Amino acid sequence: MTDDTAMTAAPASLPTAYDPDGVEQRLYADWEQSGLFHAEPDDPGEPFAIILPPPNVTGALHIGHGLMMTEDVMVRHARMTGRNAVWVPGMDHAGISTQTVVEKELAEQGLTRHDLGREAFLERVWEWVDEYGGQILNQLRRLGASLDWEREAFTFDEQRSRAVTEVFVTLHEQGLLYRGNRLINWCPQCMTALSDIEVNHVETRGTLTSFVYPWADPDGAPGAGITVATTRPETMLGDTAIAVHPDDERYAGMVGRAVRHPFLDREIPVIADDWVDPEFGSGAVKITPAHDPNDYDMGQRHDLESISVIEPDGTLNDHAGSFADLDRFDAREAVVAALDEAGLLVTREDYTHQVGTCSRTGDVVEPLLSDQWFLEVRPLADKALAAVHAGDTRVLPPRLQTFFVDWLENLHDWCVSRQIWWGHRIPAWYCPDGHVTVDRDTPTACVDCGATDLRQDDDVLDTWFSSQLWPFIVFGWEKPGDHTPELETWYPNSVMETGYDINTFWVSRMLQIGLWFLDEVPFTTIWNHGLVRDGNGKKMSKSFGNVIDPMEFIESHGADALRLALFQHCSPGTDVPLSPDWVEGARRFLNKLFNATRFALQTLDGTRPGDLPPLDDLSLADRWILSRLEATRADVDRHYETWDFARMSATLYHFTWDELADWYLEAAKVVLYGDDEDAKARTRAVLARVLEDVLTLWHPLIPFVTEELWRHLTGADGGRDSLMVQPWPTARAEVDHDVIADFDVIVDLVTEVRRFRSANDVPPSRRFPLAVASSRADLLSDQAALVQALAGLDELTFTETIQERAGTSTIVFGAGEAQVELAGLIDVAAETARLTRERDNARDFLQRSRGKLANTQFVERAPEQVVTAERERAAETERAIAELERQMAALADLA
RNA sequence: GGGCGCGUAGCUCAGCGGGAGAGCGCUGCCUUCACACGGCAGAGGCCGCAGGUUCGAAACCUGCCGCGCCCACCA
Numbered sequence: 001m002t003d004d005t006a007m008t009a010a011p012a013s014l015p016t017a018y019d020p021d022g023v024e025q026r027l028y029a030d031w032e033q034s035g036l037f038h039a040e041p042d043d044p045g046e047p048f049a050i051i052l053p054p055p056n057v058t059g060a061l062h063i064g065h066g067l068m069m070t071e072d073v074m075v076r077h078a079r080m081t082g083r084n085a086v087w088v089p090g091m092d093h094a095g096i097s098t099q100t101v102v103e104k105e106l107a108e109q110g111l112t113r114h115d116l117g118r119e120a121f122l123e124r125v126w127e128w129v130d131e132y133g134g135q136i137l138n139q140l141r142r143l144g145a146s147l148d149w150e151r152e153a154f155t156f157d158e159q160r161s162r163a164v165t166e167v168f169v170t171l172h173e174q175g176l177l178y179r180g181n182r183l184i185n186w187c188p189q190c191m192t193a194l195s196d197i198e199v200n201h202v203e204t205r206g207t208l209t210s211f212v213y214p215w216a217d218p219d220g221a222p223g224a225g226i227t228v229a230t231t232r233p234e235t236m237l238g239d240t241a242i243a244v245h246p247d248d249e250r251y252a253g254m255v256g257r258a259v260r261h262p263f264l265d266r267e268i269p270v271i272a273d274d275w276v277d278p279e280f281g282s283g284a285v286k287i288t289p290a291h292d293p294n295d296y297d298m299g300q301r302h303d304l305e306s307i308s309v310i311e312p313d314g315t316l317n318d319h320a321g322s323f324a325d326l327d328r329f330d331a332r333e334a335v336v337a338a339l340d341e342a343g344l345l346v347t348r349e350d351y352t353h354q355v356g357t358c359s360r361t362g363d364v365v366e367p368l369l370s371d372q373w374f375l376e377v378r379p380l381a382d383k384a385l386a387a388v389h390a391g392d393t394r395v396l397p398p399r400l401q402t403f404f405v406d407w408l409e410n411l412h413d414w415c416v417s418r419q420i421w422w423g424h425r426i427p428a429w430y431c432p433d434g435h436v437t438v439d440r441d442t443p444t445a446c447v448d449c450g451a452t453d454l455r456q457d458d459d460v461l462d463t464w465f466s467s468q469l470w471p472f473i474v475f476g477w478e479k480p481g482d483h484t485p486e487l488e489t490w491y492p493n494s495v496m497e498t499g500y501d502i503n504t505f506w507v508s509r510m511l512q513i514g515l516w517f518l519d520e521v522p523f524t525t526i527w528n529h530g531l532v533r534d535g536n537g538k539k540m541s542k543s544f545g546n547v548i549d550p551m552e553f554i555e556s557h558g559a560d561a562l563r564l565a566l567f568q569h570c571s572p573g574t575d576v577p578l579s580p581d582w583v584e585g586a587r588r589f590l591n592k593l594f595n596a597t598r599f600a601l602q603t604l605d606g607t608r609p610g611d612l613p614p615l616d617d618l619s620l621a622d623r624w625i626l627s628r629l630e631a632t633r634a635d636v637d638r639h640y641e642t643w644d645f646a647r648m649s650a651t652l653y654h655f656t657w658d659e660l661a662d663w664y665l666e667a668a669k670v671v672l673y674g675d676d677e678d679a680k681a682r683t684r685a686v687l688a689r690v691l692e693d694v695l696t697l698w699h700p701l702i703p704f705v706t707e708e709l710w711r712h713l714t715g716a717d718g719g720r721d722s723l724m725v726q727p728w729p730t731a732r733a734e735v736d737h738d739v740i741a742d743f744d745v746i747v748d749l750v751t752e753v754r755r756f757r758s759a760n761d762v763p764p765s766r767r768f769p770l771a772v773a774s775s776r777a778d779l780l781s782d783q784a785a786l787v788q789a790l791a792g793l794d795e796l797t798f799t800e801t802i803q804e805r806a807g808t809s810t811i812v813f814g815a816g817e818a819q820v821e822l823a824g825l826i827d828v829a830a831e832t833a834r835l836t837r838e839r840d841n842a843r844d845f846l847q848r849s850r851g852k853l854a855n856t857q858f859v860e861r862a863p864e865q866v867v868t869a870e871r872e873r874a875a876e877t878e879r880a881i882a883e884l885e886r887q888m889a890a891l892a893d894l895a
Numbered sequence: 896g897g898g899c900g901c902g903u904a905g906c907u908c909a910g911c912g913g914g915a916g917a918g919c920g921c922u923g924c925c926u927u928c929a930c931a932c933g934g935c936a937g938a939g940g941c942c943g944c945a946g947g948u949u950c951g952a953a954a955c956c957u958g959c960c961g962c963g964c965c966c967a968c969c970a
Contacts, residue, residue, distance in 0.1 A: 017932065201967075230970060277969055285970050294968045399899070537907070577907055581919060588932045599929030758936040764925065
């Protein structure tokens with residue numbers, strides 16, 4: 001053994017319990033060094049690509065990132081099935097988040113970003129990113145992520161930034177990106193515009209205020225004026241119309257008249273619009289085009305004046321007259337007070353309604369008129385819709401396909417400009433006359449007037465504008481027409497795996513922009529995971545105190561345990577409950593797997609996994625475990641088709657623990673501790689084969705422990721000789737249902753004896769003889785050594801004293817030579833009660849079966865084999881009843 | 896207001912037309928030569944409620960009740 005291999009090969013002997021600490025770090029370093037995570041476009045195999053949803057550069061690993069390891073499972077599986085698999089890591093510059101982090105640091109020194117100026121501030125952010133950013137990527141290493149680190153990308157690196165500018169300019173050239181003065185969502189705390197989806201609608205208890213606008217010309221007008229209602233009284237300072245429904249008889253003849261603003265020197269016209277709901281309130285609505293989306297639309301339809309009264313910082317401006325300089329919420333109270341004083345206030349009632357809030361700060365969003373850049377999404381969304389309808393992208397879970405369709409059908413234009421500094425600066429320049437020049441490089445002169453005195457737009461792009469390009473810019477795309485080898489090979493990506501919570505922000509936009517620029521969907525499958533919740537299904541939140549730190553679990557239980565605990569609950573689109581108990585349970589499983597292998601290594605006597613002996617030479621137990629292995633393997637493969645990690649885990653867990661460890665290993669001991677050397681060799685061959693296959697099937701899910709054990713099992717040195725690139729198991733044998741049924745007979749008998757022991761306090765150490773009455777005496781006789789060992793019998797004989805139970809074979813009672821001894825132990829009364837219950841059940845069942853068979857409709861519809869099976873079952877049940885009755889009689893004699 | 900999902904064992908969930916299941920927890924027995932991070936056995940359920948379809952419903956349909964999520968410009 002050279003020094004090299006000593007570094008990476010596993011220790012020679014195994015401790016009695018698995019301790020992942022140290023093992024995982026050693027193996028990851030070895031994997032990363034081996035270069036096996038890296039793929040090239042011309043590597044052999046059908047391409048398979050996943051891009052890691054780039055975490056925020058400011059991010060620390062939280063438990064939700066654990067679910068990203070589902071991508072690791074996909075990629076590892078793809079590698080093992082011979083595909084040219086790549087998983088690309090990267091980070092998102094996360095505009096507002098990152099800027100906020102650095103601004104908070106500045107605030108501690110009593111500074112704002114404006115004190116530093118744009119350039120110095122950006123330098124400061126870069127410093128922060130260099131020093132603290134990207135820690136999360138190392139934490140992903142700790143989780144075992146087999147990412148191709150040579151391909152790491154950053155949304156704000158030079159190459160990616162060129163692509164972002166190119167996309168902006170191209171869309172502008174196509175007339176889809178435009179600048180406009182429109183009503184946008186403004187967060188007074190962030191001091192930037194937001195897109196629609198960055199606004200949460202939160203149910204809020206507020207007040208509905210009704211007040212009267214007096215007639216400008218009281219003569220001849222009915223009543224004192226028109227009553228309107230609002231939840232935001234301060235906006236009345238920007239009112240420029242009162243709207244009523246055209247068919248509303250109460251207001252017939254009033255349209256065209258005017259009311260007088262009580263606090264400002266202006267008259268306000270009454271207009272008619274059928275948007276107004278006559279049922280609500282007084283049927284008249286105050287219209288503030290500058291501060292309400294509906295009113296803005298109304299203003300557009302009726303060519304109303306828009307008067308902005310609220311400033312970006314949330315205070316009122318000079319248009320608000322005497323209310324100028326008040327904060328918007330103070331102004332609300334002040335306006336109500338003034339209305340009251342003027343005798344115009346009608347009512348104030350409690351009112352629960354939805355209030356738009358900033359998804360980041362929770363501050364109440366203010367609709368404002370503002371100059372911003374917008375992307376016209378309709379053409380892009382239509383293209384994406386067509387692709388979704390055509391099934392170019394498979395959506396898992398399938399029900400979410402409807403979500404994408406609905407979403408894309410109802411999209412509004414996207415406000416892409418943000419009034420912050422950290423991000424891709426908008427490639428637009430203004431001349432003194434206000435002409436706009438959009439260009440890839442800094443222009444020297446205004447495209448309209450030739451002026452050379454140009455100023456670049458101060459704004460930057462929404463972070464999602466760049467991350468939507470991720471599926472192709474990570475592969476070197478910089479401009480339309482680019483065809484790098486990576487793009488040729490790995491675009492479209494194979495799977496887009498994310499939480500369903502970012503489908504609107506990210507997935508749907510990638511779909512649109514990818515199709516628009518590359519004319520192909522960016523990924524052929526969308527796989528949505530759910531949210532990680534606590535062990536009681538509650539949302540994790542700091543205020544509940546139920547937040548789980550993944551690193552804590554990795555340190556105490558290992559990455560494999562955390563991964564398995566997550567996977568065990570992870571099916572498409574379902575939330576994942578996680579508690580310390582789950583992780584603990586997963587770790588106990590790993591220990592089981594570890595010890596099963598440890599046992600095997602002790603008894604294999606150097607046998608390595610290889611070809612199997614001819615099936616006909618193998619024992620029943622050997623053939624049984626091979627059949628079960630094959631059934632398991634097929635199930636696992638099926639679950640890979642829908643990436644159902646919970647079912648993969650459950651299938652393998654059951655096989656490993658219940659079948660391999662609890663039954664097969666115990667059965668194998670009978671041979672391995674015996675003295676038939678040929679039989680031993682055959683069982684060793686089977687054991688080694690099954691163990692390697694099971695480790696291989698488990699590997700994508702729990703890569704560390706399986707790699708470690710596999711190296712012991714095979715003597716592999718590590719490096720490129722890794723389980724990570726071993727071929728995925730194929731069928732070793734057909735599933736033999738007769739063999740499985742036969743082994744079940746053994747299992748039933750052994751279980752029945754154990755149950756008897758437990759019920760009668762017969763300790764395992766006490767061996768006793770047993771006489772069996774069974775229709776499968778031949779089988780049991782063949783397997784006598786096995787049955788005796790597993791059931792703790794010192795003799796197994798066969799008798800017909802008590803009749804066999806028809807249809808089944810193994811439920812047995814003392815008889816023959818053993819009769820006296822066992823009869824003393826059997827609780828005859830309990831046994832009789834049990835049999836009576838069984839008989840009743842059987843009769844019920846029989847009745848149901850008859851009903852079924854009597855139903856011609858059923859017979860016509862059901863497949864022939866179902867009918868046949870049911871007929872047999874009914875006949876069997878009839879026999880069973882007769883038999884049960886005989887047994888009961890026999891038991892009575894025994895007593 | 897619209898849409899979606901979920902109510903099954905104490906907890907978390909699987910099953911989604913023909914014998915009520917798993918893990919954890921719980922009870923009893925066992926330190927037997929892979930594992931006490933273990934083994935064996937067991938207790939525990941009007942499968943949310945009410946109708947309907949069916950020979951048969953936890954499963955399918957309708958309604959109701961309760962929980963959760965997403966979307967939405969009724970002031």
